[in-house]
Amino acid sequence: MAQDSVGLSSDYQFWMQKVSTWDQASTVETQQDTCLHLPRFQEFLRQMYEALKEMDSNTVIERFPTIGQLLAKTCRNPFILAYDESQKILIWCLCCLINKEPQNSGDSKLNSWTRGLLCHVLSAFRFDIREVGLFTQGLGYAPADYYPGLLKNMVLSLVSELRENHLNGFNTQRRMTPERVRALSRVCVPLITLPDFEPLVEALLTCHGCEPQEVLWPEFFDAVSEAFLLKKISLPTSAVVCLWLRHLPSLEKAMLHLFEKLISSERNFLRIERFVRDSSLPEAACHPAIFRIVDETFRYALLETDGAPEILATIQVFTRCFLEALEKENKQLKFALRTYFPYASPSLVTALLQHPKDIPQGLWHQSLQHISEMLREIVEDQTHGSYGGPSDCWFAFIHFGGWADVAAEQLLRSEADPPEAVLWLLAFSYSPRDGSQQRAQTMEEVKAVLGRLLKLLRSPGFSARDVQAAAGQSREEAPRPLECGPLIRRLLLNFLLWAPGAHAIAQEVITLMAPTREITHEITGFLDQTLYRWDHLCTTAPASRKLASELLTELRG
């Protein structure tokens, strides 16, 4: 407590000096400095209020003899009063100065002075045009009505000037010089979160003249980006696109914000979808420049986290939302797919774009074959062709995760021999960097496991241990090398969900499979993703769905 008050005292000195320097913020320098410090000053005001409200008026004066000066100077600075809640907190601070039981004339004088200052804050900045005052009074127009209307009209007027600027291009008769636009963006900084200002913020972002360099003040972009991420302002997609294109740090912050939200919550596809949709990134990504930056950020995140499933999931959800947004776009100029995925061949992208739900289930194996062949060609091509190598086409592939999931499911649901193309595809999706020998080995392993699992299916009944044995794990043997781990686990899980006799023993098998928390997370992730996928494919498999939900609840609970 004592430390707090010491901190507050030194802060007080600092801000006292600042506020004196700023005065009415009538010069560019004072305006700039004020705007830079607005959030921190508001925080200081809040702390002051918390301290002041515990004291009575005399203690306040004792503790902070110059507080009257500080508050008075603050009242004179329109930029401070225009920012967020500063005016409200200032009023509360002034209320703390009031002496409820004035003992002498000094107390009364102070009260009177505080009263005056309070009224000033509430009704400051009149239009000192006498005729206007009388005129509005004559029409019954109170300031409470007048000022909101006036603000609206001023904003409208500025917006139309900006749009005129934008449309007229090289017309020299513009009233909006670049300096004026810059000044406007500077004075708008405290006002970005005022709803009346949304049209102006939008106009400043979307209307630009023809100067080659950026006209708007950089702190304006920062303030808009911050307000947008905290949902204090709502902007149409076109304005957000302009913001991110004109000011790269805003886009970076938006992506960081998304990652932070994803990390702090459990991996749940519905939640991921909500966060992604909330972020406006899919709509903005219809602009190729933005898509490329977002995509590269995802790729970087994947590399840094060594292919974390959360990032993979986010990429898939993002791609799906992006494709939806792209379809809804009805701009005349539609960009070719190549612009979005320059590192993959157009035929590959086209094949991957096809959503399984648009193809009859009977033909899925054909699409899988086709995709597998294309990928294999690129991967095994030593010359690397005109497009990227294995890592690039793997990155393209995981955007459209649906196909890898379909592949695993199909292997378990068909009684026939597993086609090599599908085996290759699965092995590739889990370990893109394997050499051809290693991959062949993996494929053999998977084939063996599949064979054993299918034999189980044909047998009259089987136990959890039988399943474990089919996976190649036995209690005596050492655990499998990690590369096969996730893939075999995926097969086992699919088997449990689809095999009719497996429902009873599913829980037991999972307990055997999941000795660590990491693996439990992996399994819950898989179950969540499967349910989400089934919802989108409109897969009707009530028994499997029920089992998956139950297992998921059990594991999470």
Add this chain to the structure above:
Amino acid sequence: MESLLQQLARFSEVLAVSRTPHVSTWDPATVRRALQWARYLRHVHRRFGRHARIRTALERRLQSQWRQDSGSGPAPDPGLTNFQALGRCDLVLALRLLQNRALREAVWHALLQQVFPGPGVPGADEETLQGRLAHLARRRAAVHVLRLHGYQESPVVQEDALLKTQAEGPGGLLSGLWERGPQDNFLKVLAAALLLPPPSPRPQEEETGPGTPNTPGEGHHELLRWLLGKADILAAFCRRLPAGVVAAVAGRHPELSRVYLGLLADWGRHLHYDLQRGVWVGAESQAVPWEELYGRFQSLCQAPPPLKDEVRTALESWKAQDGDFEVPGLSIWTDLLLALGTGT
């Protein structure tokens, strides 16, 4: 309903008093009651905002009251002037009381505590009184900031924000005049304005007051547009002014003639033929009587072309729609045409 109107009347008194030295007699309980009242009326505003009948009744009462008040004193008290004002009555009351030096110190402290209880009060900023007062202060600061550092006054009067805001008023400059009355005079002045001679180009700028148009020509457009947008004032214009005047204005402004004809058609269709008495009568007392209808059409037919011809054509077509009778008593348009004669 009646009690609501009474409360409205009494609160208006309170609001008027809140600016006067009379508040020196108030104590904290009075202040609390006044604020509660204002809160209640604000609730009324929210509750009946969409309820057209109650809203209109309240508005009418407020406007008649204001007309009374403004007639008496030199500077009218801009208290509650229309229904919209109810939504902000607590703001207005609070601001007036806070700024009234006649309020005793202890009472003022109590007021302050009520108006600004501090954080921790439930409710969003848009709802609480302190939130809305702070919001208003913020907007005033915003206007100031813009005016000094960004906004430029526009040379084009209709676009200048300050003038536009005044013109918009609580329902608009002209609407304000209409509300304050006397209405007949207003209508006559309006007609006179619309009949002013067409503008000649004026090189020098004339001294203009705020809100008035630069030249009569521009004003005509604005004036007419405003009138055409106000159905009730337009109806009063066409009904209450003498036939000749309306015909003259209609002759000058084709848009008005179209609307006028529409109104006349409507009035005509509300009359039915009384067989016993052999005359056209209306069902309600406010219906336009035959004589007036005839008089108006007569003025129109005496107007110069193209209005004269338009009216004839309209009458003929309505007669045809009704069945093209030549016998009187079946279609009012037939009878009117018969009465008007062939004309030239």
